[in-house]
Structures are given as C-alpha cells and as structure tokens.
Amino acid sequence: MSKPSHPNDPSPSTSSGTPLDATPARALGDFIRAHRERLSPMAVGLPPGPRRRTPGLRREEVAQLCGVSPTWYTWIEQGRPVSASADALARIAVALQLSRAERAYLFELAEERDPAEPDQAATDAPSALIETVQLIQSPAYVLDRQWTALAWNAPAADLFVGWLDNARDGQPSGAAAPERNLLRFTFTTSSARALIVDWETRARRLAAEFRADSIRHLNDAPTRALIDALSAESDAFARFWASQDVGEREGGAREFDHPRHGRVVYDQITFKPAHREDLKLVVLVRRS
Structure with missing residues (x-):
C-alpha cells in the first residue's frame, strides 16, 4: 500500500542503489533534523505535553507548523529524494526559527533560491x-x-x-x-x-x-x-x-x-x- 501524500506536497521519488547518506538530500535531512531536536515546544508556543522520548519538537509538530503532511516532512528528514519547493523550505526555516546564516545554508543545501532574498530588481546598495x-x-x-x-x-x-x-x-x-x-x-x-x-x-x-x-x-x-x-x-x-x-x-x-x-x-x-x-x-x- 502506498503512503499518503499531502495535496500540496510534491510527489516523492526513490533512488535505488544510492545510499541515502551519500546524497545531498541526506545532508539536508540531517541539518533539518538537528535543528528540530534543538527547538523546545515552548519556544514555538506548543504545550510541553507528556514525557518525550526524543529531544526537541516531534516531526508531526514541525509538519503542523509548516502546513505540510507528516509523511512528506518525515521523508525530507530521512534524506529521501523528494522535491522541496522554495516556499516549503521557507516555511521550514520559519518553523525551526533558523538564523539568517542557517536559513541561507538550508537553501544552499536544497539548491533553491530563498524567496526572501533581496529583490532582483533592486538598484540600491547599502x-x-x-x-x-x-x-x-x-x-x-x-x-x-x-x-x-x-x-x-x-x-x-x-x-x-x-x-x-x-x-x-x-x-x-x-x-x-x-x-x-x-x-x-x-x-x-x-x-x-x-x-x-x-x-x-x-x-x-x-x-x-x-x-x-x-x-x-x-x-x-x-x-x-x-x-x-x-x-x-x-x-x-x-x-x-x-x-x-x-x-x-x-x-x-x-x-x-x-x-x-x-x-x-x-x-x-x-x-x-x-x-x-x-x-x-x-x-x-x-x-x-
């Protein structure tokens, strides 16, 4: 039985024969997971809830904050070669409260352009x-x-x-x-x-x-x-x-x-x- 997908999520693809830890997607997943585990529920306005087996937020909680399906978010963290749009990455960056440098690094890992970058038509310099x-x-x-x-x-x-x-x-x-x-x-x-x-x-x-x-x-x-x-x-x-x-x-x-x-x-x-x-x-x- 195939796993469910969110209607707004891009369809995942698989890559047999390539170890997940040898792909850019794996590096992206590791980065996102590390920052999820550093973030407490109280930092994002969620109740601490019952005792947690893992540090930081749960994947389901980040998915809820980002407005994506838990399955899709889990695949991202697992390093599966799923497609992540710039908009989805921006929501992840906001949910995980990434700093400016961390956000830039996230988009570099994903090889996407941050929609929050300065307007390409800007003609000013500081x-x-x-x-x-x-x-x-x-x-x-x-x-x-x-x-x-x-x-x-x-x-x-x-x-x-x-x-x-x-x-x-x-x-x-x-x-x-x-x-x-x-x-x-x-x-x-x-x-x-x-x-x-x-x-x-x-x-x-x-x-x-x-x-x-x-x-x-x-x-x-x-x-x-x-x-x-x-x-x-x-x-x-x-x-x-x-x-x-x-x-x-x-x-x-x-x-x-x-x-x-x-x-x-x-x-x-x-x-x-x-x-x-x-x-x-x-x-x-x-x-x-």
Whole structure:
C-alpha cells in the first residue's frame, strides 16, 4: 500500500542503489533534523505535553507548523529524494526559527533560491558599502546581480575609460548617464576592446563567470533580458554564451592599455558583502 501524500506536497521519488547518506538530500535531512531536536515546544508556543522520548519538537509538530503532511516532512528528514519547493523550505526555516546564516545554508543545501532574498530588481546598495568604496584608494566598484555598477570610486572611473567615467562610444556630450553594465561595456563598446589586454580571453572568461554567477536567477526577467539583448547585439557574446562554459569569478592579474597611463597591471579581488550576497565589491590592487 502506498503512503499518503499531502495535496500540496510534491510527489516523492526513490533512488535505488544510492545510499541515502551519500546524497545531498541526506545532508539536508540531517541539518533539518538537528535543528528540530534543538527547538523546545515552548519556544514555538506548543504545550510541553507528556514525557518525550526524543529531544526537541516531534516531526508531526514541525509538519503542523509548516502546513505540510507528516509523511512528506518525515521523508525530507530521512534524506529521501523528494522535491522541496522554495516556499516549503521557507516555511521550514520559519518553523525551526533558523538564523539568517542557517536559513541561507538550508537553501544552499536544497539548491533553491530563498524567496526572501533581496529583490532582483533592486538598484540600491547599502550606504555603508557606498562609503566603503569611496574610502578605498585603489579602483573599487560594486556590482548588482546583472553586473551593473551601483557605486564606484574616482580611481575606478579613471581606470575604466568608457564604462565608469563619463564617456561612452557614440554618446553625445550632455546625454543622459550611460548604463553602467560591465557585460554591455565589455561586449558592445570599442573602448573595452582597446582598454582590456587580450580582450578575447577575458571576454570569454567573463561570459563563463556570469553563467556560473547567474544560475540561480537565470530566468528572472532582468537577467533574461540582458542575456537576450547581448546575444542579439554581440556576436562574440552569443558565441561564448552558446559554448556553455562555466567558471568561478576568480581573482588574479588584470592588464589594461590605458589611454593616459599606458600598460597597467592590477590584481583583482572580489568580495560579497554580508547580508547582501546579491552584490559584489570588486577591488583592483596595482602591481608595483
């Protein structure tokens, strides 16, 4: 006889031949169970009830708090390869009173995007982060999810001619401020090809890095619109994107042929600010 399922729960699947403790689902189940066992009934407003054989909340109690069936919740804890939506995970995080870091870890284990993450359309950066950029003496800038610069300092504006300064290819004097997207600058302006040493290699790498970085919001409207537009406007981007190459955003040497300073070499370092992992702080340190 098959086990009952909740009408709102995704159907479970089985995976014969693979030990449960060798799967990501097992790691997810272990994490959830550990935090359930740490939480007392009184902490969530439930009566202590009769003597408990196990520490913390019962699985049935967490299922009730989450609004899911006990069977489905039990399968999650057991590490069965069931499908858990972002909404279901969010309810589990709330029920277990997870901290911000614990919640982020939960979603990473489940390979889902937290619906409570900052809006992908947000165009703001924390004021403290903007102030930090201005205090850095080396070129520094902040990128959003689509790699549009939200803040940058004077050294960055001096270095990135055609992107972070006031000039763009074909833009008349007095025109509105240009879009500060790093991908658009790299793939659609002649100034980028002149500025970036070994442009072909760097541009290919940039597309691979963006593919890896955008995987969790690849179908969001702003990201999709950017990819579609670049694919139409740049043959190089379309070719690199179609290659399916994936790469981490790494540091290392960045060489430029600057129109005023000549050949300059920097080491690039990228940081993700706490509580705003949708943003990146990029710093370039000049090599002596």
